[in-house]
Amino acid sequence: MDLHAFILATTVLLASSSYAQNDTRNELVKAKGAGDMQLKGTSTEMYNGSTSEKAMVAYRQGLREHRAGELAAAKKSYAKAIKEDPQFVEAYDNLGQVHRQAGEYDLAIKNYQRSLEIYPQGQMARQNLALVYSITGDRVNAVRMYESLIEMLPDNAEGYFGLANMQLQEKQLDAALENALKALAIYEASGDAHLMDGYHLVGLVHYHANRYDEARPYIIKAKDLGARIHQEVAKKVLGTEGAGKDTPRSADDYTALVPEVLLAYEWLYSTPVSAEPAKRKDLSAFLLQWIMGSPLVSIEIKEAIVPYTEQHECLMIYLGGYTTHVLRMNDNPVDANIYATEHVLEFYENNLTDLGKNKDLEKLLKMRKEGKLRAYIRANT
Numbered sequence: 001m002d003l004h005a006f007i008l009a010t011t012v013l014l015a016s017s018s019y020a021q022n023d024t025r026n027e028l029v030k031a032k033g034a035g036d037m038q039l040k041g042t043s044t045e046m047y048n049g050s051t052s053e054k055a056m057v058a059y060r061q062g063l064r065e066h067r068a069g070e071l072a073a074a075k076k077s078y079a080k081a082i083k084e085d086p087q088f089v090e091a092y093d094n095l096g097q098v099h100r101q102a103g104e105y106d107l108a109i110k111n112y113q114r115s116l117e118i119y120p121q122g123q124m125a126r127q128n129l130a131l132v133y134s135i136t137g138d139r140v141n142a143v144r145m146y147e148s149l150i151e152m153l154p155d156n157a158e159g160y161f162g163l164a165n166m167q168l169q170e171k172q173l174d175a176a177l178e179n180a181l182k183a184l185a186i187y188e189a190s191g192d193a194h195l196m197d198g199y200h201l202v203g204l205v206h207y208h209a210n211r212y213d214e215a216r217p218y219i220i221k222a223k224d225l226g227a228r229i230h231q232e233v234a235k236k237v238l239g240t241e242g243a244g245k246d247t248p249r250s251a252d253d254y255t256a257l258v259p260e261v262l263l264a265y266e267w268l269y270s271t272p273v274s275a276e277p278a279k280r281k282d283l284s285a286f287l288l289q290w291i292m293g294s295p296l297v298s299i300e301i302k303e304a305i306v307p308y309t310e311q312h313e314c315l316m317i318y319l320g321g322y323t324t325h326v327l328r329m330n331d332n333p334v335d336a337n338i339y340a341t342e343h344v345l346e347f348y349e350n351n352l353t354d355l356g357k358n359k360d361l362e363k364l365l366k367m368r369k370e371g372k373l374r375a376y377i378r379a380n381t
Contacts, residue, residue: 048089055084059091066098071251074098089119093128100132101251103296103327108132123153130162135258137328142166157186157194161201168205169263177205196225204233212237232282254294258327261290265320269343273313273351284316287323297323297331304380305337307360308344314361317347334381338374 050056062077078095081088096111109132115125130145143166149159160183167176184198192198203218215237223229229238264283273280291297299322308314321340329335345368348361367373 050081050085050088050091052085052088055081055088055091058084059088059094062091062094066094069251071098071102075102087118089115089122089125092118093122093124096125096128096132100128100135101255103251103255105132105136121152123149123156123158126152127158127162134162134166135255137259137262139166139169155186157183157192157198160186161194161198164201164205168201168208169259171208173205173209177202177209180205196222196227199225200227200229203237207233207237251295254290254296257290258296261287262324262327265324268320269317269347273354280313287316287320291319291323297326299323300333302337302380305341305377307363308358311348311355311358311361313351313355314344314348314358317344334378337377337381341373341377342368 050059058077058081062074062081065071065074065077075095075098078091078098081091082095085091092111092115096108096115099105099108099111109129112125112129112132115122116129119125126145126149130142130149133139133142133145143163146159146162146166149156150163153159160179164176164179164183167173167179180198180202184195184202186192187195187198199218200222203215203222206212206215206218215233219229219233219237223238264287268280268283268287271280291299299319303309306315306318318340321343322336325336325339329339341364345361345365348355348358349365364373367376
């Protein structure tokens, strides 16, 4: 049974979640939910190009294919450009971007790193490498990249903006505010197109510190400039119900939401089911909507492995666990099913009082106790 049919058949009724996007200056900017991070990935601008005419012809072909969304063709063209000129920085940068858009993060990292080996001053590769590290949950390396960007370009806002995002995730709110204000000051001084994002980020830091009065002027300015404000932020800071509901439209949209997907699942899995039911409903809706539309994950529900279809809380842990395994490790369905099922059983045991006993889950628990669960999943995947 495919996921879409399964969801309809089991009537999982969840309120939709809101998140928004804003594209400016050939950069991808994601305005996250009630304070999750904003991400920026930069398209490559020309450094010195290539002296090889063949490399330039292949590179320009790759650009046309890339802009048309023909990622497989663009990969081949950029790779051809690199073959003609192994020192072609822009080709490595854009090939890295294509791999990132395709969810091939290891290959994206490899190409960005190669770009920096050739041209250590490369802002584009550095910023995009930080983005990929953020997406894959490698916050240590993401912070390292943003700090190196600040050291290299202290008058450029992007390093401060990215570092503030990382610190916001870690709840290092004082440090996040300091760097967000530095980014905003640079945006204001230069009239940068990302001024909206600067106001939004500062507002979100104040919001997470429960300083709603301090957050208000920044959120208002961000909203006036076109930012889409998450409904929870709008309600608490502005006293309104938010700014509408957008849905992701492209592979890039889904890719940029990966950090939010991982954080949503982490919260759903680790938080007691009785705690904050409204937030659980909202995050479950967001996670379900992302899974159903994303080209990055494909889940085929096997009734032998997921017989507990009426237990919706555990179903969401299965879907989130499967998705997390694919995004962080690999898309082998056996491995993903084992990972997801193990998480479901842990969640079920930790929340048994609130969930109540489920005969199907009890059977899976018995198999795990007897050491037969993994073999059973392999046989039924």
